[in-house]
Amino acid sequence: MTLTGLDPQTAADRIKSGELKLVDIREADEYGREHIGGAISLPLSGVDTAGLTFAGISGWCGTAHVLAVMPWNRKAGSVS
Template identity: 45%
Template sequence: MTMGGLDDLEPNEVHDLLKAGKIILIDVREPREYGTERIHGALLHPLSTLEPAAMPVDAQRRVVLHCAAGRRSAMAAMRCQDAGVHVDAHLAGGLGAWKAAGLPTIEIDPETGNIVDKG
């Protein structure tokens, strides 16, 4: 599904593409959110400090953005497009949809500080 020039990718599709090394997954949430729970392999580029020119765009892999629910990643994609940086896809429904699909995340146990693989 496409929304205003932005491809909405489903969680299972993003998972498979990430596992195959065909995409670069960028988390645009804030560092505190990323530090608490994240998708393994996602890079952090918070929307609040996003520099489109710093996006790791290459000819080999598509950049896919994600956030908690999809709103911030859509905003980040628009910011990139406005700056002439080719970013045109995001994880539909964000991390919430990813978790609802039963896909794995990495969490930090707040009591011990240990990394816990979920899923």
């Protein structure tokens, strides 16, 4: 998958035409404080595959970091 840039005006036009949907992945309280009109609230924390979604979009996977700090993945006596 290749991500391409999208300028604000083109995004607004495509959202208005129904070609695109804007999904706001912030938590409900953040969405409640402010959001772009017409945005759909879908907090990332509520998505079962949130980690995979984030990794695919960002190119960074936190799973390796989490596994590295788990006690069963450390040498005896290490603190990191």
